[in-house]
Amino acid sequence: MTSFLKQIQKWRWIRLYMRVWPFVKPFWFRSLLAILITIPIGALDAVMTLSLKPFTDTLVLSNGMKTPFGLPLYVIPIAIVLFTTLQGIIEYGATYLSTWTGGKITQEMQKRLYKKLMDMDQSYYDTHSSGDLAQRFSSDPGIACAGLLNNVKMFTTRIFSSIALVCVLLYASWKLALFAIVVLGLALWPLAYIRKLIHNIVAETVKVAARGFTVFNETHAGSKTIISYNLQEYQKNSFYELLKRGFKLSIKGVQKTAWLTPMMHIIVSFGIGGAIWFGSYLITSKQMTVGDFVTFITSLLALYTPIKGFGKSVNQMQISFLAVERIIEVLDYQIPIRNKKDAIEMHPIKKDITFHDVDFEYKPNTPVLRDINLTIPKGKTVAFVGNSGGGKSTIVSLIPRFYDVKKGSITIDGTDIRDLTLHSLRQNIAVVFQDNFLFTGTIRDNLLLGKFDATEEEIQRAVKMACLDEFIHELENGLDTNIGERGSLLSGGQKQRVAIARAFLKNAPIVILDEATSALDNKSEAIVQQAIDNLMKDRTVLVIAHRLSTVRNADMIVVINEGEIVEKGKPDELLAQKGAYYTLYNAQFKKKAAE
Numbered sequence: 001m002t003s004f005l006k007q008i009q010k011w012r013w014i015r016l017y018m019r020v021w022p023f024v025k026p027f028w029f030r031s032l033l034a035i036l037i038t039i040p041i042g043a044l045d046a047v048m049t050l051s052l053k054p055f056t057d058t059l060v061l062s063n064g065m066k067t068p069f070g071l072p073l074y075v076i077p078i079a080i081v082l083f084t085t086l087q088g089i090i091e092y093g094a095t096y097l098s099t100w101t102g103g104k105i106t107q108e109m110q111k112r113l114y115k116k117l118m119d120m121d122q123s124y125y126d127t128h129s130s131g132d133l134a135q136r137f138s139s140d141p142g143i144a145c146a147g148l149l150n151n152v153k154m155f156t157t158r159i160f161s162s163i164a165l166v167c168v169l170l171y172a173s174w175k176l177a178l179f180a181i182v183v184l185g186l187a188l189w190p191l192a193y194i195r196k197l198i199h200n201i202v203a204e205t206v207k208v209a210a211r212g213f214t215v216f217n218e219t220h221a222g223s224k225t226i227i228s229y230n231l232q233e234y235q236k237n238s239f240y241e242l243l244k245r246g247f248k249l250s251i252k253g254v255q256k257t258a259w260l261t262p263m264m265h266i267i268v269s270f271g272i273g274g275a276i277w278f279g280s281y282l283i284t285s286k287q288m289t290v291g292d293f294v295t296f297i298t299s300l301l302a303l304y305t306p307i308k309g310f311g312k313s314v315n316q317m318q319i320s321f322l323a324v325e326r327i328i329e330v331l332d333y334q335i336p337i338r339n340k341k342d343a344i345e346m347h348p349i350k351k352d353i354t355f356h357d358v359d360f361e362y363k364p365n366t367p368v369l370r371d372i373n374l375t376i377p378k379g380k381t382v383a384f385v386g387n388s389g390g391g392k393s394t395i396v397s398l399i400p401r402f403y404d405v406k407k408g409s410i411t412i413d414g415t416d417i418r419d420l421t422l423h424s425l426r427q428n429i430a431v432v433f434q435d436n437f438l439f440t441g442t443i444r445d446n447l448l449l450g451k452f453d454a455t456e457e458e459i460q461r462a463v464k465m466a467c468l469d470e471f472i473h474e475l476e477n478g479l480d481t482n483i484g485e486r487g488s489l490l491s492g493g494q495k496q497r498v499a500i501a502r503a504f505l506k507n508a509p510i511v512i513l514d515e516a517t518s519a520l521d522n523k524s525e526a527i528v529q530q531a532i533d534n535l536m537k538d539r540t541v542l543v544i545a546h547r548l549s550t551v552r553n554a555d556m557i558v559v560i561n562e563g564e565i566v567e568k569g570k571p572d573e574l575l576a577q578k579g580a581y582y583t584l585y586n587a588q589f590k591k592k593a594a595e
Contacts, residue, residue, distance in 0.1 A: 131214030183271030
């Protein structure tokens with residue numbers, strides 16, 4: 001039994017369907033019913049072709065008006081209409097059930113994939129474009145389910161239709177039937193090679209489609225940059241190149257597969273032509289009746305017609321298989337940053353955050369941080385300064401586990417952060433970025449992301465502490481003002497203050513400020529800095545500073561250069577040492593004085 005199952009695993013399409021089974025299982029009854037009712041759809045094709053024999057023999061040979069069963073001849077056309085009507089009703093039921101089931105399975109897949117997406121580590125987002133994410137997590141489930149159900153429905157209908165029609169062929173003339181079946185096998189034989197021919201083309205086509213999603217996303221998100229740098233022509237040319245590439249792939253696919261359908265037509269025409277010639281001989285030699293011949297030819301046409309067009313669906317089937325494979329690839333992805341089985345809840349910080357011999361790298365063998373040893377006492381403000389690309393942002397990104405250290409450890413009150421649950425760790429940390437992401441909706445909607453059950457009093461206090469109150473009062477709808485996608489209707493300073501108010505509501509004991517004022521003008525910076533000063537009170541704060549003027553009051557300055565700590569101490573102490581911080585300080589303030 002085990003060896004049999006292993007053999008089944010080698011059959012690609014069965015293996016893929018087995019992986020999809022957990023999504024089908026909750027709806028197995030309707031799924032099975034949707035498949036089972038396709039059986040009579042195919043079988044009724046044979047009933048209608050079989051009815052032509054008594055009709056033709058009675059009308060042509062005996063010139064009578066009654067069938068061999070004693071029924072009036074007009075009963076047969078009426079029966080055909082009734083059978084066709086019944087077939088149509090069943091077809092509608094099958095389509096409705098398969099659509100309902102397909103929608104539910106797609107929905108469950110999308111839920112599972114989105115849950116997986118929400119659990120992904122930051123490195124996954126770093127290495128996958130927005131277009132690829134949209135393709136994998138949104139489009140692929142629909143493509144996979146449509147292909148899955150349509151393939152099963154088509155296969156079931158065709159197989160039972162073919163079995164029934166072959167039985168009719170054998171009943172009409174076993175000699176002609178053997179000839180027809182041989183031709184059928186020859187017509188289907190090339191399909192075994194099509195998958196190998198188009199697999200790479202289909203995979204590349206999906207990549208081009210994903211890139212198309214990315215281009216549209218970038219066009220929307222970067223619209224101001226495109227306009228200000230007059231990049232319209234550049235963007236159009238880039239998109240046109242993408243369309244050109246997609247067109248070439250589609251033509252290449254046609255070159256490799258378009259021969260299949262006409263070749264099947266040719267092979268089938270030999271089968272039909274041969275059947276007519278051989279059938280004529282059998283009629284003249286009294287080995288079969290005209291009714292048998294009409295029934296045979298009609299059944300043969302009913303059997304061959306879908307076969308001739310079968311090649312057209314191969315490409316779509318391949319796309320469905322690829323979509324299933326991509327879904328499985330996502331579901332099988334092992335998320336590196338996740339809770340340990342025995343992870344514990346984090347409590348508010350009591351002593352300190354400590355880096356012990358920490359090394360980190362984004363890419364193998366390309367160190368970003370080396371031998372970082374640092375203790376950040378509770379309630380203190382530590383500022384990280386240094387040249388761009390030195391590793392400042394990377395250091396603070398390791399604390400909420402956006403990434404995990406490659407060597408060493410980070411502890412909070414002596415507990416390795418990898419031993420804490422991710423939710424409790426991140427619940428104790430508030431981050432204000434240089435470019436904070438605001439969601440589509442109102443100011444209130446974005447504030448409540450810090451604390452969903454915040455009271456009106458808590459919201460108003462957060463607004464006041466973030467220096468937003470004067471701005472809010474000027475708005476007609478106040479906190480219920482829509483801010484557009486990504487806060488596009490707000491200025492940079494206003495967005496920063498909304499993010500700070502959100503951090504206030506979260507009320508986390510650890511605050512990370514990642515160059516929160518570096519992109520603002522002097523006036524906006526002064527207001528935002530006041531809001532930041534309010535946020536920093538009575539908290540453990542890690543500041544990444546581009547402007548050294550913003551960290552003069554820090555309890556400790558840590559100078560990072562080429563991934564290493566080269567200096568650390570109080571601002572006045574570092575200035576007195578006339579080392580790396582002294583050089584940075586003088587360079588920045590001399591430049592400011594010169595301006």
